Every structure is written in C-alpha cells, then in structure tokens.
Amino acid sequence: MSKTGGTGRRPAFDPGRVRSDASEPGLFNGADRGKGAATLTVTELTRMVGGAIRKALPRDIHVVGELSNVSVPAGGHLYFTLKDESSEVRCVMWRSSARSLRFQPSDGLEIVATGSVDVYEPRGQYQLYVRRMEPRGTGALELAFRQLKTRLEQEGLFDPKRKRPLPRFPERIAVVTSRTGAALRDILQTIERRYPCARVLVYGVRVQGEGAAEEVAEAIRRINHARDALGGVDVMIVGRGGGSLEDLWAFNEEVVARAIHTSVIPVVSAVGHEVDFTIADFVADVRAATPTAAAELVVPVRAELTADIDARQHRLTRAVHRVLETTGARLLLVERSEWFRDPAGRVRRLQQAVDEASSRLLLAASRALGRRRAEVHDLEIRLADVRPEAVLARRREMLAKIEHRLRWAQGHYNLLAERRLADAGARLTAISPRHSVSREALRLDHLLRRLARGTERAIGDRHQAVASLEARLAACGHEQVLHRGFSITRRSKDGRIVRRASDVKEGDRLRTEMSEGEITSRTIDGRQGELFD
Amino acid sequence: MAKHRMAFEKAMARLEEIVVSIEQGEIGLEDSIKRFEEGMSLIRQCRTVLADAEMKIQHLQASGAEGIESVEPSENAGT
Numbered sequence: 001m002s003k004t005g006g007t008g009r010r011p012a013f014d015p016g017r018v019r020s021d022a023s024e025p026g027l028f029n030g031a032d033r034g035k036g037a038a039t040l041t042v043t044e045l046t047r048m049v050g051g052a053i054r055k056a057l058p059r060d061i062h063v064v065g066e067l068s069n070v071s072v073p074a075g076g077h078l079y080f081t082l083k084d085e086s087s088e089v090r091c092v093m094w095r096s097s098a099r100s101l102r103f104q105p106s107d108g109l110e111i112v113a114t115g116s117v118d119v120y121e122p123r124g125q126y127q128l129y130v131r132r133m134e135p136r137g138t139g140a141l142e143l144a145f146r147q148l149k150t151r152l153e154q155e156g157l158f159d160p161k162r163k164r165p166l167p168r169f170p171e172r173i174a175v176v177t178s179r180t181g182a183a184l185r186d187i188l189q190t191i192e193r194r195y196p197c198a199r200v201l202v203y204g205v206r207v208q209g210e211g212a213a214e215e216v217a218e219a220i221r222r223i224n225h226a227r228d229a230l231g232g233v234d235v236m237i238v239g240r241g242g243g244s245l246e247d248l249w250a251f252n253e254e255v256v257a258r259a260i261h262t263s264v265i266p267v268v269s270a271v272g273h274e275v276d277f278t279i280a281d282f283v284a285d286v287r288a289a290t291p292t293a294a295a296e297l298v299v300p301v302r303a304e305l306t307a308d309i310d311a312r313q314h315r316l317t318r319a320v321h322r323v324l325e326t327t328g329a330r331l332l333l334v335e336r337s338e339w340f341r342d343p344a345g346r347v348r349r350l351q352q353a354v355d356e357a358s359s360r361l362l363l364a365a366s367r368a369l370g371r372r373r374a375e376v377h378d379l380e381i382r383l384a385d386v387r388p389e390a391v392l393a394r395r396r397e398m399l400a401k402i403e404h405r406l407r408w409a410q411g412h413y414n415l416l417a418e419r420r421l422a423d424a425g426a427r428l429t430a431i432s433p434r435h436s437v438s439r440e441a442l443r444l445d446h447l448l449r450r451l452a453r454g455t456e457r458a459i460g461d462r463h464q465a466v467a468s469l470e471a472r473l474a475a476c477g478h479e480q481v482l483h484r485g486f487s488i489t490r491r492s493k494d495g496r497i498v499r500r501a502s503d504v505k506e507g508d509r510l511r512t513e514m515s516e517g518e519i520t521s522r523t524i525d526g527r528q529g530e531l532f533d
Numbered sequence: 534m535a536k537h538r539m540a541f542e543k544a545m546a547r548l549e550e551i552v553v554s555i556e557q558g559e560i561g562l563e564d565s566i567k568r569f570e571e572g573m574s575l576i577r578q579c580r581t582v583l584a585d586a587e588m589k590i591q592h593l594q595a596s597g598a599e600g601i602e603s604v605e606p607s608e609n610a611g612t
Contacts (some may be wrong), residue, residue, distance in 0.1 A: 169541045169582075179592075188590065196588040203593040223593070230593075302583050309583075312548050313576050319555035320569040327562040 042124065050119035053126060059116050063089070063128060064136060067109045072098075078105060082113060082128065091115070093130040102144035103135060104151075109143075110136040141245050145252050148279055152254070157261050158282045164266045166286060166298060169305075170234035172199050173298055174265070176219045179204030183241045183270065183291035190295035195302050201230060207240035213253035220259040220267070227265060236263065237294045238280060239270030251278035260284055270294030482515035489513075492520065541582050544575040551575070 040048070065082035072078050076095035081088050091113060093101075105111070115130035135143040152158065173191065177183045184202065191198055203223060205215040220238060227233040238260065240248070250256060251271045260267045260283040269284035270291040281287040288294035334340060384390055478488065489498045492509035504510065504523050512519045551572040555565050 167542065169545070171541070174593075188588075192588045197583055199589045199591065201591045201593050306580070306583055309548075309576055309579050312552055313573070315552045315556065316548075316569060316572045316576075319552060319558075320565055323555060323558060323562060323565040326558065 043121070046119055046121050046124045049124075049126075050121065053117055053119060057117050060114055061117060061128070063113050063115075065089070065111070065113070067105055067111055068107050070105050070107050078130075080105060082111075089128050090120075090125060091128040091130050093133065097131050101133060102140050104144070104147045105133065106147075112136055139245075141249060141252075145245075145279065148252065148254055148257070149282065152257055152279065152283065157257060163285045166266050166268065167234045168300060170198060170298060172201060172231060172233045174201045174203060174223045174230075174233045174236040176203045176205055176216060176223070176236065176238045177240050177270075177291070178207045181207065181241055183239055186290070186292040187237060187270075187295045190292050191299050194296065195299035197302065198299055201233065208243065208247045208250055212250035213256050216250055217253075217255040217259035220256075220263055224262075224264050233265050235268065235298050236265045237268045237270055237288075237291070237298060238284070239268075239288070239291055239294060240272070241291065242272035248272055248278055251280040253279070256280050257283045268294045268298055479515070482513070485515075487512050487514045541579060544579050548572055548575045548579070 063082060065084050065088075068081045068083055068088075070078070070080040076098065078093040078095075078098040078101075080091050080093075082091050083089070093105075093115075112134045113128060113130040114132040114134075115128050117126055117128055119126045134140055156162070175184060175187055177187070179202065188200060191200060201223070203219045205219050206212045207216065216238065220236070223230070223233060223236060238251075238256075240251070242248075248271055251269070257279045260269070260280055266285045267283075268286045268288055269278065269280045270288040270293065271278045271280060272290075277287075286297055288297050339346065482488070489510050489512045490496060491498060491504065492511050496503070498504055498510065506523055506525065508523045510521045510523060512521065551568045554560055555568060555572075560568070
C-alpha cells in the first residue's frame with residue numbers, strides 16, 4: 001500500500017528532484033549519500049517527507065480520476081480513492097467542504113478534484129486533501145439533479161399513485177412564490193379572470209439564492225400546519241418564473257421535494273417556462289408548465305360553471321315536468337279503470353260469490369244436520385221405548401186396563417145380581433092379594449076419568465062446528481064484499497042495481513051504498529062496455 | 534369557510550344525483566317533487582357562491598414557531 005514507506009526502495013517522490021534547497025538541513029543526507037550520519041525514527045522520516053511534499057507541490061492541484069471506495073462515516077468527512085488505469089491516491093474531503101457539494105460523490109464517478117497533497121503521518125501515507133470537486137463532463141448541478149431525481153424516484157416520491165386530484169371548486173388557494181415576481185401577478189390575474197369567487201393566500205418567499213429552498217420548504221410546511229387556522233386551504237401553488245438552472249435551483253433541492261411530498265394539501269408546481277422540469281415538478285401532485293397554467297389548472301371558469309348550473313336547472317325542471325306528466329297520465333289511467341268507474345261492481349261480484357258459497361254451505365250443513373237429527377230422533381224414539389220409565393208406564397197402563405175391566409166386570413155382576421133380586425121381588429109382590437084389591441079400585445077410577453073426559457070432548461066438538469059454520473056464512477054476505485072496498489050502485493028512481501052502463505041514462509040519479517054510508521050522485525056521461533066490462 | 538367550499542362541491546354532486554334520479558324516473562312523484570325543491574335550493578346556493586365576485590387576497594407571514602400570521606386586508610397585488 002505504502003509507496004513511500006519501504007526502505008531500500010526508491011521513494012516515489014524524490015525530494016532531490018525538487019528545485020528547492022533543503023530547508024531542513026541534514027534531512028536527506030543520510031539516505032542519499034549512503035552513509036548514516038544519523039538514524040531517523042519513522043516519525044522523523046514521515047515528517048521529513050511531508051515537509052518535502054508541502055514544499056514541492058503547489059497548494060491547488062487539480063487531479064482527474066475515478067471515484068472509488070467512497071465512504072462517509074458519521075462524522076461527515078468524505079473519504080475516497082481516486083484512480084486511473086494504473087494508479088490510485090487516497091483522498092479526504094473534510095465535512096466543511098463536503099457539505100457544499102451539490103451532487104452525491106459515488107463510486108465510478110469521474111471527477112476533477114481540487115486540493116493539496118500532504119502526508120497522513122499515522123500511516124505514513126500521502127493523501128489528497130480535496131477542497132472542491134466537480135463532476136467531469138457535465139456540470140455539478142446537472143449531475144446533482146440527475147442523482148436526486150434517481151434517488152427520490154427509487155424512494156417512490158414520484159409515484160403516480162401518490163398524486164391526488166385537485167379539488168374542483170377551491171375556495172382558498174395558497175401561493176408560495178416571490179411576492180414581487182411576475183409569477184404571482186400571472187397567477188392572481190388568471191384566478192381573478194376565471195374564478196373571482198376564490199380567495200388567494202400569498203406566502204412570499206425568496207425563490208433563488210442561498211437559503212431559498214429552505215424558505216420554500218418552510219412555507220409549504222407552515223401552510224399545511226396552519227391550514228385549519230386559515231379556514232382551510234384547498235390547494236397550493238408553489239413556483240416562480242423562468243430562469244437559468246442556477247436560478248431555479250431551489251426547486252431542485254431535496255428539502256423542497258420532501259416538503260411537497262409530505263404536504264397534506266395538494267400541490268401544483270409551477271416553475272419557469274414550458275421546458276424547465278424541476279424535482280419539485282416530479283413530486284408535486286400536478287405539474288404546471290407556467291404559473292399561469294397552474295392557476296388555470298387550479299380554478300374552473302366561473303362562466304362555465306354558471307352555464308353548467310343553468311343546464312342542470314333546465315334538466316331538473318324538464319325532468320320533474322316529465323314525472324308530473326307521466327304520473328298524471330297514470331292517474332288518468334287509474335281513474336278510467338274499472339275499479340274507479342264501478343268500485344262497487346267488483347265488490348258486488350265478490351259478494352255474490354260469497355253469498356252463493358255461503359248458501360251452499362248452509363244448505364249442505366242443514367242437510368247434514370237434518371240427517372243427523374233424524375237419526376238422533378230415531379234413536380231417541382228407540383231409546384225412549386226401552387227406557388225403564390216407558391216400559392214401566394206401559395206395564396202400568398196394561399195393569400190399569402186390567403184393573404178397569406176387573407172393576408167393570410165386578411160392577412156388572414153386582415148389577416145383574418141386583419136386577420135378579422128386584423125381579424124376584426116384583427114377581428113376589430105380583431102374587432100377593434093386597435095388591436089385586438087396590439088394582440081394581442084403580443081401574444074403576446080410571447074408567448070414571450075416561451067417561452068424564454069423553455063427555456067433555458063431545459060438547460066441545462059441537463061448539464066448534466057452530467062457530468065454523470058462522471064464519472063460513474059471514475064470508476058469503478055482501479057486507480063482507482063492501483067491507484073489502486066494493487060498492488053497490490042503484491038507480492034512485494027504482495032502486496035497481498046498476499049492473500051495466502046502459503042501465504043508466506044521462507042525468508039519472510044514482511045511490512051508491514058502501515060499507516059504511518051511501519052517496520047520491522048524478523050521471524054526467526056513460527060509455528058502454530068500457531067502464532064496467 | 535371550508536364548510537362553504539364543501540357545500541359547493543357537495544351541492545354540485547348532489548345536484549347531479551338529483552337530476553339523474555328524476556330523469557331516470559325511478560322515484561315516485563312525491564319524492565321527485567321533494568328532490569326538485571332540494572335541487573332548486575342547491576342551485577340557488579351554488580349561484581350565491583359564484584356570485585361572490587370579488588377575489589380576496591390575503592398575505593401570509595411566517596411568525597413564531599406555530600404557524601402563520603395573516604396580513605389583511607390586502608390590496609389586489611396582482612393588478
């Protein structure tokens with residue numbers, strides 16, 4: 001490893017070739033002249049070499065080589081080896097210098113390192129102490145950009161799946177940019193033109209120069225932190241106008257990328273003009289080519305919204321009218337349906353069916369009941385016949401009949417006996433003498449009575465005959481006729497009864513005898529055969 | 534204020550839903566009319582939001598550890 005350490009070998013660096021007289025006298029004389037005036041310790045030797053190097057070499061040496069064995073221990077100092085095809089040299093870059101590196105030194109990278117050479121005494125090893133480092137070929141910024149982009153991409157910060165949609169109707173829009181830049185003016189004008197109902201929160205930051213990236217990142221973090229206090233922030237525009245790569249550099253810094261990545265509020269990046277892409281653009285939810293484009297992406301056009309609302313209102317009105325129409329038509333249909341025209345009809349028909357069914361049911365039931373009742377009745381009768389009381393009653397009745405006949409027979413017998421007794425009595429009386437005397441007296445009496453009655457009847461009969469003749473006689477006399485209304489008219493001169501009209505002349509006097517009294521009259525006219533025919 | 538914004542987003546979404554539901558005619562008359570009224574009220578709401586014409590700009594300043602101090606009122610810096 002050590003190219004300078006070996007004794008007996010020619011050191012790689014020959015102080016003798018350096019055009020300086022030995023400022024530290026007696027340092028090399030021993031080695032060069034072959035006879036040891038003084039024996040050196042290793043430390044002494046190393047110091048001598050270091051001194052010679054410092055003397056011999058200029059303070060700024062530029063070395064081209066490829067990086068290898070790059071390591072950054074916790075202290076922050078950067079250690080690496082610089083090599084080419086046939087050689088290599090150990091290098092150190094102290095933390096103070098390494099910190100300002102914009103790109104990431106990594107193995108294989110070809111660089112130009114600027115620094116000075118010295119010896120690292122503990123190892124007796126010369127080293128290049130690098131103060132600046134530039135990538136070879138491309139610029140440091142470009143390299144830094146590429147490196148950061150690759151790293152963040154691998155970390156997933158640019159993942160399209162992480163991109164959030166922007167709110168369609170933002171009410172509060174935060175803008176992180178320079179307060180004096182054209183970018184802010186463009187954004188405000190665009191929003192005002194398209195969607196003046198929005199509110200814009202402007203957070204002024206420096207957008208270039210030392211510390212600009214930190215300010216931008218801090219602004220993003222603070223707005224996120226205070227978003228509730230601000231009344232809610234819907235979207236954020238972070239950006240600046242165009243410029244050189246150096247001018248835009250703040251938006252390529254990792255702090256800004258991290259701040260955008262952790263933002264809860266969707267971020268629209270708007271850096272530079274169309275062609276400039278920054279790391280911020282890759283991390284942001286939406287990349288806008290310019291600040292104006294960012295504002296256009298963020299807010300809708302109010303006029304279009306108003307038209308949209310008009311259209312919706314129109315659709316709504318039309319739709320509800322259609323509903324009303326179709327509902328009305330359906331209602332009409334229902335109204336015209338049989339149900340509404342004759343609501344009772346269906347009920348009636350159903351009623352009829354029910355009635356029919358119920359009467360059939362009743363009939364069936366009553367028939368069945370009737371049959372059962374008849375059967376029961378039959379059974380009842382049969383049961384009654386064999387019931388003890390019935391049997392007893394029948395027996396009793398028979399007994400009564402027998403008793404009655406018995407009684408009757410006994411009565412009859414008694415009657416006959418009595419009658420026979422009376423008969424015998426009467427026959428006995430008939431043959432007694434006292435009886436015949438009284439019978440003769442009775443007969444005499446009887447005869448007497450018959451005689452008296454016969455005489456009486458004979459006298460009566462004669463009276464009756466006289467009265468009858470008298471009556472018949474009376475009926476034949478003219479008085480009887482007069483009495484019935486007839487009269488007898490006689491001529492006054494001779495007393496002859498006038499029987500015909502011709503018996504009388506005009507002027508003859510007539511005397512008319514009546515039942516009671518008489519009238520005298522004179523004849524005025526007489527017509528024969530007409531009046532008294 | 535955030536409610537206000539949400540109201541607009543939601544109002545538009547709800548409005549679309551209402552219009553579509555009535556257009557498809559899958560809801561009854563009473564519901565249709567109820568939704569129609571709701572829709573008209575949402576339209577009024579949206580129009581009111583949009584009619585709020587004057588853009589307001591608020592300048593923010595970093596302050597303290599906690600957050601942001603807002604500087605109001607703000608003249609329209611952009612124009």
